[in-house]
Amino acid sequence: xxxxxxxxxxxLPAMAQEVPRFVExxxxxxxxxxxxxxxxxMVGGGVAVFDCNGDDKPEVFMAGGTGxxxxxxxxxxxxxxxxxxxxxxxxxxxxxxxxxxxxxxSDGITDLAILRVGEDVxxxxxxxxxxxxxxxxxxxDGGDAWSTAFAAIWEAxxxxxxxxxxxxxxxxxxxxxxxxxxxxSLHRPDGRRYGAAIPLTPSFCTLSLLFTDWNxxxxxxxxxxxxxxxxxxxxxxxxxxxxxxxxxLYTEAEGxxxxxxxxxxxxxxxLDADGYPEFFLTSMAxxxxxxLVAPAPGTLPDYTDVAWAKGVTAHRPFMGDDPRPxxxxxxxxxxxxxxxxxxxxxxxxxVWEMPDFAAADPNNLLLQGPDGVFVEAxxxxxxxxxxxxRGAAVVDLNADGALDLLVVNRNAPAQVWRNVGPxxxxxxxxxxxxxxxxxxxxxWVEVRVGDHLQRHEVTVGGGHAGGIWGALHFGLGAAxxxxxxxxxxxxxxxxxxxxPANQAVTIRP
Amino acid sequence: xxxxxxxxxxxAAVAVxxxxxxxxxxxxxxxxxxxxxxxxxxxxxxxxxxxxxxASRAFAYLGVAAWEAVASDRGDTVSLAGxxxxxxxxxxxxxxxxxxxxAILNATLSRAVAAFFGNTGPTGQRAMxxxxxxxxxxLTGLPADVLARSEALGHAIADHIIAWSLTDGGAVVENxxxxxxxxxxxxxxxxxxxxxxxxxQTPLLPGWANNRPFAMPAGNSCAxxxxxxxxxxxxxxxxxxAMEVYTTSxxxxxxxxTIARFWSDDPMLSPTPPGHWVxxxxxxxxxxxxxxxxxxxxLARLGVxxxxxxxxxxxxxxxHDLLRPVTYIHRVIDPNWEPLLITPPFPEYPSGHSTxxxxxxxxxxxxxxxxxxxxxxxxxxxxxxARPFPSFWAAAQEAAISRLYGGIHFRAAVERGLDQGACxxxxxxxxxxxx
Numbered sequence: 028x029x030x031x032x033x034x035x036x037x038x039l040p041a042m043a044q045e046v047p048r049f050v051e052x053x054x055x056x057x058x059x060x061x062x063x064x065x066x067x068x069m070v071g072g073g074v075a076v077f078d079c080n081g082d083d084k085p086e087v088f089m090a091g092g093t094g095x096x097x098x099x100x101x102x103x104x105x106x107x108x109x110x111x112x113x114x115x116x117x118x119x120x121x122x123x124x125x126x127x128x129x130x131x132x133s134d135g136i137t138d139l140a141i142l143r144v145g146e147d148v149x150x151x152x153x154x155x156x157x158x159x160x161x162x163x164x165x166x167x168d169g170g171d172a173w174s175t176a177f178a179a180i181w182e183a184x185x186x187x188x189x190x191x192x193x194x195x196x197x198x199x200x201x202x203x204x205x206x207x208x209x210x211x212s213l214h215r216p217d218g219r220r221y222g223a224a225i226p227l228t229p230s231f232c233t234l235s236l237l238f239t240d241w242n243x244x245x246x247x248x249x250x251x252x253x254x255x256x257x258x259x260x261x262x263x264x265x266x267x268x269x270x271x272x273x274x275x276l277y278t279e280a281e282g283x284x285x286x287x288x289x290x291x292x293x294x295x296x297x298l299d300a301d302g303y304p305e306f307f308l309t310s311m312a313x314x315x316x317x318x319l320v321a322p323a324p325g326t327l328p329d330y331t332d333v334a335w336a337k338g339v340t341a342h343r344p345f346m347g348d349d350p351r352p353x354x355x356x357x358x359x360x361x362x363x364x365x366x367x368x369x370x371x372x373x374x375x376x377x378v379w380e381m382p383d384f385a386a387a388d389p390n391n392l393l394l395q396g397p398d399g400v401f402v403e404a405x406x407x408x409x410x411x412x413x414x415x416x417r418g419a420a421v422v423d424l425n426a427d428g429a430l431d432l433l434v435v436n437r438n439a440p441a442q443v444w445r446n447v448g449p450x451x452x453x454x455x456x457x458x459x460x461x462x463x464x465x466x467x468x469x470x471w472v473e474v475r476v477g478d479h480l481q482r483h484e485v486t487v488g489g490g491h492a493g494g495i496w497g498a499l500h501f502g503l504g505a506a507x508x509x510x511x512x513x514x515x516x517x518x519x520x521x522x523x524x525x526x527p528a529n530q531a532v533t534i535r536p
Numbered sequence: 537x538x539x540x541x542x543x544x545x546x547x548a549a550v551a552v553x554x555x556x557x558x559x560x561x562x563x564x565x566x567x568x569x570x571x572x573x574x575x576x577x578x579x580x581x582x583x584x585x586x587x588x589x590x591a592s593r594a595f596a597y598l599g600v601a602a603w604e605a606v607a608s609d610r611g612d613t614v615s616l617a618g619x620x621x622x623x624x625x626x627x628x629x630x631x632x633x634x635x636x637x638x639a640i641l642n643a644t645l646s647r648a649v650a651a652f653f654g655n656t657g658p659t660g661q662r663a664m665x666x667x668x669x670x671x672x673x674x675l676t677g678l679p680a681d682v683l684a685r686s687e688a689l690g691h692a693i694a695d696h697i698i699a700w701s702l703t704d705g706g707a708v709v710e711n712x713x714x715x716x717x718x719x720x721x722x723x724x725x726x727x728x729x730x731x732x733x734x735x736x737q738t739p740l741l742p743g744w745a746n747n748r749p750f751a752m753p754a755g756n757s758c759a760x761x762x763x764x765x766x767x768x769x770x771x772x773x774x775x776x777x778a779m780e781v782y783t784t785s786x787x788x789x790x791x792x793x794t795i796a797r798f799w800s801d802d803p804m805l806s807p808t809p810p811g812h813w814v815x816x817x818x819x820x821x822x823x824x825x826x827x828x829x830x831x832x833x834x835l836a837r838l839g840v841x842x843x844x845x846x847x848x849x850x851x852x853x854x855x856h857d858l859l860r861p862v863t864y865i866h867r868v869i870d871p872n873w874e875p876l877l878i879t880p881p882f883p884e885y886p887s888g889h890s891t892x893x894x895x896x897x898x899x900x901x902x903x904x905x906x907x908x909x910x911x912x913x914x915x916x917x918x919x920x921x922a923r924p925f926p927s928f929w930a931a932a933q934e935a936a937i938s939r940l941y942g943g944i945h946f947r948a949a950v951e952r953g954l955d956q957g958a959c960x961x962x963x964x965x966x967x968x969x970x971x
Contacts, residue, residue: 066658066659066662069658201662201666202662202663202666202667202670203575203578203663203666204659204663205578205581205582205659206917255804255805256582256657256659257659259917259918259919260917260918260919260920287805311584312712312733312734312735313732313733313734313735332732334732335732335734340733340734342733342734342735343734343735350710350711350716351710351711352584352711352712352735378657378658379657379658380658381584381655381657381658382654382655383583383584383585383655383712384584
């Protein structure tokens with residue numbers, strides 16, 4: 028419980044849409060890494076960000092493809108220049124495509140789910156940024172697929188999270204891969220070990236997975252974004268996840284509409300604070316921003332695409348002289364100028380010398396304005412790299428309340444930028460509950476200033492092959508305090524509480 | 537008279553695991569032909585530039601290349617040079633030397649496919665290389681001089697066709713065929729964008745009718761009368777056509793929905809409409825064991841007819857520049873109506889699939905017969921069951937009406953599209969291939 032304080036909370040004070048300046052500190056920070064490889068590493072290249080030494084400055088794990096994965100301790104000074112120190116944490120696996128941090132055994136120490144071309148590996152955190160393989164200890168069968176996506180959720184009453192792994196092409200079919208997507212799998216726990224994997228058939232070459240309470244029902248569903256380049260008869264998917272029962276697909280009869288894109292990544296947040304999340308789907312050429320047609324209790328999963336109306340089609344390079352369509356990968360909603368509105372970062376990069384698509388394809392940093400329309404600012408912010416991006420993380424690396432940026436590039440150097448502002452006030456919100464799922468995965472955190480409400484869902488998954496574990500970041504604009512509450516995974520709702528700006532708070536039930 | 541000795545490979549055969557429909561022996565040029573074509577169907581599906589008109593063009597050039605390769609070492613065939621616009625005489629074999637027909641054809645197709653699909657993605661590139669390697673292994677039993685000579689001839693034929701293709705106006709397709717700038721025609725009757733996709737705010741390939749035709753004398757050789765005059769008046773012919781689309785859409789049977797989806801043939805999600813008809817030929821070739829000569833003859837005529845169909849159809853589309861049903865119905869009848877299929881991003885009249893299918897049916901009927909029954913399993917891998925047809929025209933008529941069921945075309949575009957296709961296809965039927 029945070030302490031109540033006596034700030035007067037008025038309407039969100041007006042704040043001009045600032046474009047923060049990002050300074051690239053790749054070299055000075057000590058980040059030397061590339062995601063390398065050929066066909067089997069044309070996708071992937073994720074980055075996992077999490078604090079494993081308790082200093083509130085998250086460490087960084089990057090997939091390496093044919094090279095070893097990299098791990099860096101974050102030695103940045105608070106508010107200062109970024110410093111990433113490579114250390115041997117026992118994570119230097121090869122054939123890694125991505126990773127997601129998560130506290131699987133709820134011991135308060137972050138673990139890591141590592142996706143690979145080959146066996147996936149669960150690494151149990153030992154504390155102080157040391158890890159050990161836990162597949163055998165936790166009864167986890169890592170398989171032998173080309174893994175490219177991950178998501179996790181705690182189902183009611185279970186000690187361990189249910190894990191979903193997304194896979195890509197049957198790599199034995201290199202000469203004729205089309206129509207040869209391998210099955211995704213669901214790993215449900217039995218006590219503190221995992222049972223046999225449940226195939227999520229049919230699967231359609233998945234590049235992003237996300238458990239989400241899309242209809243505010245309190246029940247999670249699994250959204251699946253698939254690459255139409257390789258499937259036959261496929262489409263975007265969503266699975267019901269009924270407790271104790273086999274997962275089953277949403278059908279057309281339930282309102283699910285067929286959408287077939289080059290699905291690469293999912294970003295989600297409740298942009299209009301109506302209680303129902305929007306979903307941004309990266310693809311090639313036009314990207315999608317889905318919002319429910321009829322957001323109300325009992326709604327069907329009937330989405331309309333508002334990407335154009337909201338300015339986030341991101342369909343071709345916004346700068347330079349390459350007119351060809353873009354290729355999007357990781358996407359993340361994050362408030363980079365702390366104006367209390369979620370912005371959107373999209374990592375861009377050609378798949379692999381595809382001449383129909385842009386070669387010099389700058390990343391997007393789309394700033395949301397007061398009218399809900401996003402405006403491109405990557406060039407003005409200094410993050411419009413045209414290297415071949417894949418994974419990324421928008422995260423506060425130096426604990427100054429301004430979100431920084433990490434990008435993994437394929438067969439090119441990874442990059443890191445420090446956000447030097449200007450930015451507004453902020454709040455960092457962590458959850459802590461007793462027992463399983465201490466970090467409250469599946470909860471919704473609501474922050475409001477006056478009548479301006481922000482809502483973020485606590486998720487593990489989405490993006491492209493990597494994610495962030497830790498507190499949620501909220502911009503507050505010029506407000507010096509905010510109210511916040513939590514809708515916990517069990518449906519209980521905390522009281523509104525007030526917190527002063529520019530600090531990290533932990534909310535407990 | 538067949539004067540030259542043809543050297544076969546005997547037992548030298550190669551199994552290509554990814555092509556289950558017909559066992560491949562590299563000594564069998566028929567299998568070489570269908571094997572490469574199977575890969576081409578996938579490349580069409582997975583190469584972003586390959587909208588239906590672009591695909592039709594590739595099928596024409598590949599068909600002609602295959603025909604010239606198959607016919608190159610025979611004495612009973614006629615080259616298409618001089619019959620197709622701008623095609624000069626092709627490289628010829630030396631009548632005193634020995635060649636292998638499978639090696640000639642494999643060399644022709646491997647080079648031509650690589651050229652026409654040079655902008656496919658990394659997976660397509662790997663697949664083409666893997667195909668070339670596997671086919672090459674099957675030819676290693678040939679005497680080195682025969683193999684080298686046959687491959688040289690095959691490459692020369694391919695190079696000749698590729699060079700010919702570069703002058704037709706359709707060789708360069710930018711931004712997947714959507715121009716960066718385009719001025720819409722004023723007036724309520726004319727096409728406006730119907731998609732929320734930013735790239736599709738200009739029409740696909742508005743200049744495609746300027747491409748050099750193949751067998752058809754000119755792009756407007758099979759011009760159509762105008763569609764019913766635009767009117768928003770209830771009872772007018774145009775309003776009645778729109779009401780037919782609207783009411784049909786509201787009462788679609790499951791069979792009609794199936795038909796609409798079966799012939800949807802969306803680019804990048806299928807081999808496209810021309811690829812659908814090529815697939816039908818490959819299925820028939822497998823089922824009936826057609827030899828290379830027969831298959832190549834049919835595929836060349838079909839490719840030419842379909843490419844001309846898109847040129848002629850596009851000439852009419854941009855001459856009439858008619859709006860799509862979704863635009864009219866939203867404006868006049870029901871602002872909330874949605875068609876079953878995604879409306880293609882270009883003018884409505886005539887229906888491209890109808891023109892194409894009319895041309896295809898004309899060619900295939902002439903080649904294989906009027907009452908030629910077949911099952912069409914093109915989309916089985918996509919979960920759509922095979923459909924039986926008593927004739928090619930029955931299939932073409934179903935393909936055409938599917939566009940009305942799908943809510944993307946009016947009846948005039950469907951019916952006159954078939955008429956236009958029949959007219960265009962007749963030019964390909966008149967090509968001489970045998971002495």
